[in-house]
Amino acid sequence: MGASKLELVCPAGTPAALKAAIEAGADAVYLGLRDETNARNFPGLNFSPAEYAEAIRFAHERGVKVLHAINTYPEAGNMAPWRAAVDLAAREGADAVIIADMGLADYVAQSHPDLRLHLSVQASASTADAILYYIEQFGVKRVVLPRVLSVSEIAALNREIPCESEVFVFGGLCVMAEGRCSLSSYATAKSPNMNGVCSPPSHAKYERNGEELLSQLGDYTINRFDAGEDAGYPTLCKGRFKVGGETSYVFEEPTSLNALEHLPALIEAGVTALKIEGRQRGRAYIAGVVSQIRAAVDAAENGGSADTSGLRALSEGGRQTAGAYQKKWR
Amino acid sequence: MAGKNSGNGKLTLGPVLFNWPAETWRDFYFRIADEAPVETVYLGEVVCSKRSPFYAPVLDEVAGRLMEAGKQVVFSTLALVTQGREADAVRELGRTRELMVEANDPTALRHLSGRPHIVGPYVNVYNEGTLLYLAGRGAVRVCLPFELPAHSLARLAAAAGEELEIEVQAFGRLPLALSARCYHARAHHLHKDNCQFICGQDADGLELDTVSDQPFLSINGIQTMSHTYVNLVDELAAMRAAGIGHFRLSPHSCDMVEVAAIFRAVLDGGLGADEAQAKLEEAVPAAEFSKSFYQGVPQHAKAG
Numbered sequence A: 001m002g003a004s005k006l007e008l009v010c011p012a013g014t015p016a017a018l019k020a021a022i023e024a025g026a027d028a029v030y031l032g033l034r035d036e037t038n039a040r041n042f043p044g045l046n047f048s049p050a051e052y053a054e055a056i057r058f059a060h061e062r063g064v065k066v067l068h069a070i071n072t073y074p075e076a077g078n079m080a081p082w083r084a085a086v087d088l089a090a091r092e093g094a095d096a097v098i099i100a101d102m103g104l105a106d107y108v109a110q111s112h113p114d115l116r117l118h119l120s121v122q123a124s125a126s127t128a129d130a131i132l133y134y135i136e137q138f139g140v141k142r143v144v145l146p147r148v149l150s151v152s153e154i155a156a157l158n159r160e161i162p163c164e165s166e167v168f169v170f171g172g173l174c175v176m177a178e179g180r181c182s183l184s185s186y187a188t189a190k191s192p193n194m195n196g197v198c199s200p201p202s203h204a205k206y207e208r209n210g211e212e213l214l215s216q217l218g219d220y221t222i223n224r225f226d227a228g229e230d231a232g233y234p235t236l237c238k239g240r241f242k243v244g245g246e247t248s249y250v251f252e253e254p255t256s257l258n259a260l261e262h263l264p265a266l267i268e269a270g271v272t273a274l275k276i277e278g279r280q281r282g283r284a285y286i287a288g289v290v291s292q293i294r295a296a297v298d299a300a301e302n303g304g305s306a307d308t309s310g311l312r313a314l315s316e317g318g319r320q321t322a323g324a325y326q327k328k329w330r
Numbered sequence B: 001m002a003g004k005n006s007g008n009g010k011l012t013l014g015p016v017l018f019n020w021p022a023e024t025w026r027d028f029y030f031r032i033a034d035e036a037p038v039e040t041v042y043l044g045e046v047v048c049s050k051r052s053p054f055y056a057p058v059l060d061e062v063a064g065r066l067m068e069a070g071k072q073v074v075f076s077t078l079a080l081v082t083q084g085r086e087a088d089a090v091r092e093l094g095r096t097r098e099l100m101v102e103a104n105d106p107t108a109l110r111h112l113s114g115r116p117h118i119v120g121p122y123v124n125v126y127n128e129g130t131l132l133y134l135a136g137r138g139a140v141r142v143c144l145p146f147e148l149p150a151h152s153l154a155r156l157a158a159a160a161g162e163e164l165e166i167e168v169q170a171f172g173r174l175p176l177a178l179s180a181r182c183y184h185a186r187a188h189h190l191h192k193d194n195c196q197f198i199c200g201q202d203a204d205g206l207e208l209d210t211v212s213d214q215p216f217l218s219i220n221g222i223q224t225m226s227h228t229y230v231n232l233v234d235e236l237a238a239m240r241a242a243g244i245g246h247f248r249l250s251p252h253s254c255d256m257v258e259v260a261a262i263f264r265a266v267l268d269g270g271l272g273a274d275e276a277q278a279k280l281e282e283a284v285p286a287a288e289f290s291k292s293f294y295q296g297v298p299q300h301a302k303a304g
Helices: A017-022 A049-061 A080-092 A102-112 A130-138 A151-160 A183-186 A260-268 A283-301 A309-314 B020-034 B049-070 B084-095 B106-112 B128-135 B151-161 B183-187 B233-241 B256-267 B273-283
Strands: A006-009 A028-031 A063-071 A098-099 A118-120 A142-144 A164-171 A204-209 A212-217 A220-225 A242-243 A246-248 A256-257 A273-276 B010-013 B040-043 B072-076 B100-105 B117-119 B139-143 B164-179 B206-210 B213-221 B223-231 B247-250
Touching: A006 A017, A006 A164, A006 A283, A017 A028, A017 A049, A017 A283, A028 A049, A049 A063, A049 A080, A063 A080, A080 A098, A080 A102, A098 A102, A102 A118, A102 A130, A102 B128, A118 A130, A130 A151, A130 B084, A130 B106, A151 A164, A151 A260, A164 A260, A164 A283, A183 A212, A183 B164, A220 B206, A242 B084, A242 B213, A260 A283, A273 A283, A283 A309, B010 B256, B020 B040, B020 B049, B020 B256, B040 B049, B049 B072, B049 B084, B084 B106, B100 B106, B128 B139, B128 B151, B139 B247, B151 B164, B151 B233, B164 B233, B164 B256, B183 B213, B206 B223, B233 B256, B233 B273, B256 B273
Parallel strands: A006 A028, A006 A273, A028 A063, A063 A098, A098 A118, A118 A142, A142 A164, A164 A273, B010 B040, B010 B247, B040 B072, B072 B100, B100 B117, B117 B139, B139 B164, B164 B247
Antiparallel strands: A164 A256, A204 A212, A212 A220, A242 A246, A242 B206, B164 B223, B206 B213, B213 B223
């Protein structure tokens, strides 16, 4: 393995971020429309249909692929926006659509059999049989693997599946199986699966309580900070909670995924593409992260390594973890 | 069989989601077989494959007893399958053709596609496209995801038509998330691989409060659940009218025979919803009831 070149797939939350990612060395960018059809449905992000067409033109002129994330679950009685997004991708010549919902995957397979189908991480296909199911049923060409697998499990999986695999290498870290988490939905009634938002800013607030600051999501306190502490954003699964009288980061600390230490092993495991999370990020962040990871990938493919120490400063809370890629994380 | 909209609606008992001692587990089901007015009983370990060996020696006995009592027995598959031996176990269940199986992930769907099966609530069925696609591949019943609001449930029930049965969880804590990491072990400073089966200490899950002492969630091994218990006893009539025919009661350590009897009485018209609500509060005093997902509103915190 490792004969073919790794594809570096980078987030493009805005046209500016798209340009930054491409200039910093992206092989492919992924993006979504400015609506509930994609899983980063935040104000000020994403692409209008006109910006979308321009993004594809800009990327293709530079030999960069555009992958269109349509990775929320269409609403009952309102499937039209998701189908329209698929139709747009086919019409404008996107290189692939990234889909989570089976009904929508079926629509792609039936209506646009030539449109390349990638299985979103939001589908959480974590076994060979699950992936084979999507290949057999819908002709999926690539699976974005859920962040619940260790490197050795990924290697074993790749020996059993006749499609490409894409893995997350840097950025936000879902500690729960993606596409199967209703924690934020429970606290805010805005669902990652249905509305494309997790721990949305519309429901985040801070409340001063004497010397301390409480961060809240909906009605619930997610963290408490002392006077000198940096107050982080109230992402539900990165909060401090009480269990059995002990207060701790019960699920995970505020941290970012950084799997670069596993790069040689991931290449060895036969992955096709590396994905950077962060469509909600600005241009400077994208430029910094993509260029460092580009250097790391190029070095790793030649058996070397690159200095990526600058990534720490771009991580949540300045902390990084390799997450489930290492078995001890569990 | 009459169409799914005839009769008063059916009650099902979901799989036990907690790590109960095997003897407790067996005796629980024996009593359900003898006394609970439920039509279907789902059996099997859905949360953590490490627990399965404890139930395995009594599984056949329990299934036999339930079938003798006239219950439909359904085997539920693991919700988060990652390891080879877990996938093998799912494949094995799928091969046993005389069993009715509830698929809780696409691993199971692959083995069940093309023959009658049930799609469990851990499979993302959010819209008519997915529902009808699955019906075309052999699904005879679909238990819908926990977070769907009433209008989506109704849309899906309408799209299902006469043949495909729709099920909704109407009682018990709601599963909210699954993880590769075991939070029960982590809370006890243990590692998943050497967890000492610490989740067995909490028959209904381990309480998680916010630092403002608001009861919020509960931990069940790799699963995170709501602190509140969903209770849709006063929505049964509306759901029946929408064409939903099956109502799932998720087992807790409270008197589930009593809970089932209350829901049964409401479905049969012998008990009003208000009275049922009062009886449930009495039967399960530890539970805080909720229907926030059904109503499509945020869960509101009760001060600790």
